[in-house]
Amino acid sequence: MALIAIAVKYITPVLKAKVNQCLQLYKQTGGKIIFEETKWGIWPHLLFYLQNGQKANSGFVFRNLLAQSLAQYIVEEQAYLFFTEMMKKSYFYFPPEERNHIFTLAQKIYLADPAKDEGGQVYAGILQQLQEYLEQNDYVNLHGLIVFRMQSWLKFVRKTLDKAVDDYLMEKEYQEFIKLLKYFVALQEPKIKQIHVLLNENDCFYFLDHTFQPVEQQQEIVWEGYNDSCDEEDQLVSLIISLAPHQIVLHHNVYLKYPKAADTLKHVFEQRVSLCKRCKLCHDAKNNIFYKRKT
Numbered sequence: 001m002a003l004i005a006i007a008v009k010y011i012t013p014v015l016k017a018k019v020n021q022c023l024q025l026y027k028q029t030g031g032k033i034i035f036e037e038t039k040w041g042i043w044p045h046l047l048f049y050l051q052n053g054q055k056a057n058s059g060f061v062f063r064n065l066l067a068q069s070l071a072q073y074i075v076e077e078q079a080y081l082f083f084t085e086m087m088k089k090s091y092f093y094f095p096p097e098e099r100n101h102i103f104t105l106a107q108k109i110y111l112a113d114p115a116k117d118e119g120g121q122v123y124a125g126i127l128q129q130l131q132e133y134l135e136q137n138d139y140v141n142l143h144g145l146i147v148f149r150m151q152s153w154l155k156f157v158r159k160t161l162d163k164a165v166d167d168y169l170m171e172k173e174y175q176e177f178i179k180l181l182k183y184f185v186a187l188q189e190p191k192i193k194q195i196h197v198l199l200n201e202n203d204c205f206y207f208l209d210h211t212f213q214p215v216e217q218q219q220e221i222v223w224e225g226y227n228d229s230c231d232e233e234d235q236l237v238s239l240i241i242s243l244a245p246h247q248i249v250l251h252h253n254v255y256l257k258y259p260k261a262a263d264t265l266k267h268v269f270e271q272r273v274s275l276c277k278r279c280k281l282c283h284d285a286k287n288n289i290f291y292k293r294k295t
Contacts, residue, residue: 003048003050003138004048004066004134005040005140006046006070007043007141007143009043009081009142011044015077018070019035021069022062022066022069026061029061033048033050034049050062067134072118074142075116075123079116083110086157086161087102087103087161106163109163113160115156129145184241188244189244191244191245192243192244193209193210193245193246194209194210194248196208196212196281197240197249197250199251199253199254203257207239207243232261233261234261245272246272248269250276255275
């Protein structure tokens with residue numbers, strides 16, 4: 001009777017589910033196996049006893065199924081344990097609340113990355129390492145195998161965590177920027193009752209007042225026409241803040257093309273911003289009818 005032993009740090013519900021899935025799949029092939037959980041030293045162990053008298057390739061089939069189950073377990077659960085360890089070592093200076101937020105961001109980024117899914121490059125690398133090791137060994141310390149044999153996956157996990165930190169810092173900087181803009185706007189007296197922001201068919205901006213007439217300050221506005229959409233969005237926000245309107249109506253084609261600017265304006269001006277779903281003015285602006293009529 002052959003024995004395969006897997007040492008793990010923890011036996012979790014996810015690991016149990018993957019092992020049970022492996023056993024069921026092996027049973028469907030006609031294979032027979034005895035499974036046992038025990039503890040040797042400080043490590044919990046999963047023991048698999050392959051019964052004698054089975055087909056010659058039964059051991060290979062089971063090892064391959066076990067490799068797949070362990071690969072799924074590593075991908076689905078181990079990443080979060082390593083996120084925690086890496087944060088303790090590299091990002092310990094963040095307050096606990098911020099570390100929790102970064103951890104949540106890292107989870108979202110990790111879950112959205114197809115490279116770690118079955119068929120993806122990262123998953124394939126994990127599976128290959130497990131298959132090769134189980135072909136030659138009956139004893140596996142899973143944590144040690146990850147740390148010493150799966151450096152590519154650990155780099156992938158670290159890269160994911162680093163991106164989460166970068167995203168968090170950018171978001172934090174953005175929120176500080178919003179606070180500064182809100183403070184600046186609060187100091188200003190509204191100069192215009194209402195402003196409508198539109199784009200014509202040539203993607204030129206028009207700023208109209210509550211009577212749908214061009215605002216007087218429009219003559220002073222110089223649109224640089226940057227190719228960089230981020231520069232355009234920042235410039236749009238600056239222009240509207242400089243006009244200091246009491247109410248802002250962002251028309252359909254504006255907030256579709258400049259969602260970041262629309263989001264910033266909503267945070268800064270709050271209830272003073274409304275989004276037009278589509279109106280006659282939107283239609284006229286798109287076809288340049290309104291402006292042809294005014295010229």
